[in-house]
Amino acid sequence: GAGVSQSPRYKVAKRGQDVALRCDPISGHVSLFWYQQALGQGPEFLTYFQNEAQLDKSGLPSDRFFAERPEGSVSTLKIQRTQQEDSAVYLCASSSQAGNTEAFFGQGTRLTVV
């Protein structure tokens, strides 16, 4: 595709509900990152994939957060038993090389837990 696509654009979840956020990276991009961004703050690293391998998941805030990229392209970030503190914008970024080079971001998914 022309850019990184994330869906849904907005998600409202009731506390305790499970949610799944999707990221379609730029075709052929090796690296894929997930970030969490609170209002007025910079993005916070969650996890990194190189192709289908999850090389770093140290930023995932709890074991309720799970990410996968089974075929090295589309990725899903799943949050189980959502809490109010999970409310944030979740950003996905991809890059053509391994590691942190020029990253292309999607528009994000705004998650609101009520």
Place this chain on the structure above:
Amino acid sequence: SQKIEQNSEALNIQEGKTATLTCNYTNYSPAYLQWYRQDPGRGPVFLLLIRENEKEKRKERLKVTFDTTLKQSLFHITASQPADSATYLCALGDYSNYQLIWGAGTKLIIKP
């Protein structure tokens, strides 16, 4: 722990002037530093990357400096335009892991 500081207050600049944004960091020795632009409701857009062995980098009206002694990067936009109005984020990284550490951003407003 690592800390990155960017001007928390909005920066108001007259159109045509040079805008200078600051990124200071402590307790860290980054191998490289990146600058991104973010518009409301959008994801960040990559602008420039500068490595620790580079003092300065330019791209069209943009210039970035990286002073590892002062632990500071300056980001300049010359001949600023209202379309340059956005939040500008700096992000630091090294080669030991895949994480970027981000500042909170500075909101830049260019007035016509």
